[in-house]
Amino acid sequence: MKFTDKKAILFDLDGTLIDSAPDLALAINHMLTSIGREEISPAIIRSWVGNGASILVQRGLSGQTEIDPDLDPALLEKSLAIFLDFYAKNLCVDTVTYPNVVSSLQALKEKGYQLAIVTNKPYDFIQPILDGLSMNGLFSLLVGGDTLEKRKPDPLPLHFACEQLSVTVDDCVMVGDSKNDILAANAAKMQSIGLTYGYNYGEDINEHGPDVSFDDFANIVNALSDAKQ
Structure with a gap:
């Protein structure tokens, strides 16, 4: 599939551009x-x-994917603070970009696309990670999970990105590895590209209906090759 007349590409971060799971x-x-x-x-x-x-x-506190409904709120608050403080100081210890990500982003930017990150990761972590992995200067907009009152799979962050970039939903493509990305795109009536690697809770990304899915990030460049014509 080719995506024509596109102006902006929205990318998830964890599991799409970077493998942050070790950190x-x-x-x-x-x-x-x-x-x-x-x-x-x-x-x-x-x-x-x-x-x-x-x-x-x-x-983590529940020890399983299904969250314990009886978690102590005070313990959660304390644990979240410990986690965020430690993670902020250890963002790029073992985190890496996936193959072909940086070169493909550079190619897309050179073609004239506006690039944006729309992630559920807290906003304050995004730029330090981009700096640490030599991806600074590639993105026109960063939207974190705490930027707005709702996050993916709600479509609000995608609509917000469109407004900030001065483009329409039809001008954009959402790229992600998780059902949250594809469901958000579907809800926003935006075309999407699913990536088969990353973090999708053991599910096939195609189950959620992306317009196309790729095993290799570099395929995105080819899919968008005629979008600026």
């Missing part, structure tokens, strides 16, 4: 040991990533 796992296990809990396998924590920091911490 998120490091921060979750630091939080757990700080409150006297056992560490959890990084592979399990990886399966919990994608819904923002608070949900990740709640899953």
